[in-house]
Amino acid sequence: MTTGQRPATARHRPVGYTEQQMIDALLRCAADQDSLSRNDYIRRRHDDEPSAPLLERRFGSWNAALQQAGLGTTEQPLHFQGATTKWTEEMILDALRECWIKTGSLAVLTYEAWRTGSTDGICRSHVPPAATIRFRMGSWSRATRLAVG
Known part of the structure; x- marks a missing residue:
């Protein structure tokens, strides 16, 4: 085993998060702010909290996740504006x-x-x-x- 590798028993296994656990992670990372950018969430999240892509998949989009947590939405980057999710x-x-x-x-x-x-x-x-x-x-x-x- 090289330095930095985890033993086989400590490898990551899929973790299931409840909707409330996901919302709690967003709120913790937002701290006392009204909103939370995706990049700020990535920087602030703990290893045992859901990833940003998982939040987006579960809620449909980053802004939908923010709305579920009662946070303000963030403006979509220009190159993504007008893009929609085809399947609700x-x-x-x-x-x-x-x-x-x-x-x-x-x-x-x-x-x-x-x-x-x-x-x-x-x-x-x-x-x-x-x-x-x-x-x-x-x-x-x-x-x-x-x-x-």
Whole structure:
């Protein structure tokens, strides 16, 4: 083992955060400020707190995360202004529910076959790809759990 490497037992494992834990991390990093830039969060966050990309995936955007925490939003950089997130969380959950109703399964392979029409010839362009669902919701299992409870 070289210097700086962690022993195999201390490697990072995925951590699940509740919405409240994520909000608490934002509020702690904001301290007494009305808002918090993404870069300030990255500099101030503790290693055991959620990453900025995870906050964005879970809430949909950095500003949506700030709003959930009751903080003021930040202005979007010029090169990103006008860009939007195509799939809302509700659209994602609706797509999963529709697949569940039609197929009786929420396995990733079943979802993708249903979405692309490889099982019935109907391409469903109104639903997001599985990779998008994983990215936006944090994991496939979290998304399916939220969709069908």
